[in-house]
Amino acid sequence: DAGVIQSPRHEVTEMGQEVTLRCKPISGHDYLFWYRQTMMRGLELLIYFNNNVPIDDSGMPEDRFSAKMPNASFSTLKIQPSEPRDSAVYFCASRTGLRNEKLFFGSGTQLSVL
Amino acid sequence: KNQVEQSPQSLIILEGKNCTLQCNYTVSPFSNLRWYKQDTGRGPVSLTIMTFSENTKSNGRYTATLDADTKQSSLHITASQLSDSASYICVVTRAYSGAGSYQLTFGKGTKLSVIP
Numbered sequence: 001d002a003g004v005i006q007s008p009r010h011e012v013t014e015m016g017q018e019v020t021l022r023c024k025p026i027s028g029h030d031y032l033f034w035y036r037q038t039m040m041r042g043l044e045l046l047i048y049f050n051n052n053v054p055i056d057d058s059g060m061p062e063d064r065f066s067a068k069m070p071n072a073s074f075s076t077l078k079i080q081p082s083e084p085r086d087s088a089v090y091f092c093a094s095r096t097g098l099r100n101e102k103l104f105f106g107s108g109t110q111l112s113v114l
Numbered sequence: 115k116n117q118v119e120q121s122p123q124s125l126i127i128l129e130g131k132n133c134t135l136q137c138n139y140t141v142s143p144f145s146n147l148r149w150y151k152q153d154t155g156r157g158p159v160s161l162t163i164m165t166f167s168e169n170t171k172s173n174g175r176y177t178a179t180l181d182a183d184t185k186q187s188s189l190h191i192t193a194s195q196l197s198d199s200a201s202y203i204c205v206v207t208r209a210y211s212g213a214g215s216y217q218l219t220f221g222k223g224t225k226l227s228v229i230p
Binding site for chain 2: 044
């Protein structure tokens, strides 16, 4: 299994531009999570899906952030318009619904907004 | 408030030496605690899980402990290697409170540097 696949690995954009991050979870995993990691705050949950349905988006910073999961093998996180304070590493993770199951993380997208 | 505090924030040790990382939590009710290892430029990878009934668990040179009474966990690394250089993140799961409920609380991690 290739694991959780994220793209792009690095994204540099200018303030005000739209940014789209992509994630392919592990096949058979019915939970998908988007996290943001910064030095100051560590890993923060933005949103998670169960069976493609958004369950909890209370971590999404503001209306500029949106996430979709159109099918079991693909999810996107979009920032529009982007701001310098959005600069961080964004991780996608997936897991099964079994109790105590661990998260499998992708390699992350390093986002820099200039 | 559910919190996970890790100490130290960073640690530098010589190759071959042992070290212990600490994790204190206030998450309640408790379900389990996981230690993740995050190499630079990579996503976290699970090292071990500790459930309520477990006190000690080993995974190679890594030994995790859990004291559910004092809400403390530790990760002990024996005979450190250069490849142990990474951030170690403690993650506590709150017991399920209903269908669809899912709550993890992450510590900010300990950055370990092993030098020759």
